Amino acid sequence: MKGTEALPATSTQPLKAKNVSADEIRALADTVTNALEDDKAEDITLINLEGKSSIADIMVIASGRSARHVASIADHLAKTIKDATGRPVRLEGMPNADWVLLDIGDIVIHLFRPEVRAFYNLEKIWSDGSAHGHA
Numbered sequence: 193m194k195g196t197e198a199l200p201a202t203s204t205q206p207l208k209a210k211n212v213s214a215d216e217i218r219a220l221a222d223t224v225t226n227a228l229e230d231d232k233a234e235d236i237t238l239i240n241l242e243g244k245s246s247i248a249d250i251m252v253i254a255s256g257r258s259a260r261h262v263a264s265i266a267d268h269l270a271k272t273i274k275d276a277t278g279r280p281v282r283l284e285g286m287p288n289a290d291w292v293l294l295d296i297g298d299i300v301i302h303l304f305r306p307e308v309r310a311f312y313n314l315e316k317i318w319s320d321g322s323a324h325g326h327a
Contacts, residue, residue: 214249217298220276221250224301227272228254231265233303239318241300248300253314255306256289262303263289269301270294 221238228236233254242249256262263286270281273296285292290308294301302314 212298217249220273220296221252221299223272223276224252224269224299227269228252228265231268232257232261233265234306235309237315239315241318244318248295248298250299251314251318252299252301253304253309254301255304255309257306259289259305262292262305263287266292266294266303269303 225236225238233256236252236254239251239253240249241247241251254265256265266283266286266289270283273279273281273294277296279296282295283292284295285303289303290305291312292303294303302309304312
């Protein structure tokens with residue numbers, strides 16, 4: 193990511209923070225990664241989306257062992273992010289919890305059951321070698 197350039201907020205991205213630096217986004221990604229590790233999420237992967245998509249700057253993909261585990265991780269992560277940023281977290285995919293999406297504007301987090309993750313294979317779609325694991 194580049195220095196501390198401000199990232200523009202748009203009306204299509206209501207959760208995107210105004211004037212957030214790349215360093216602040218990276219720090220939030222570290223908070224997300226640490227929370228996922230604490231909750232025993234598996235196969236945590238970060239993908240840099242800068243220059244690839246206007247949706248977010250970072251995509252985080254992780255797995256839970258079961259739908260119940262995915263739901264628990266998502267719930268705890270949403271609380272952690274709200275505490276850290278003061279911003280609401282858009283959460284989709286509950287209560288089924290096969291695939292839960294948390295949208296925090298600058299970062300999009302996908303939580304999967306392993307077989308659902310393998311089926312959709314988001315890493316292959318979005319990665320060009322910029323993905324790296326963290327667990």
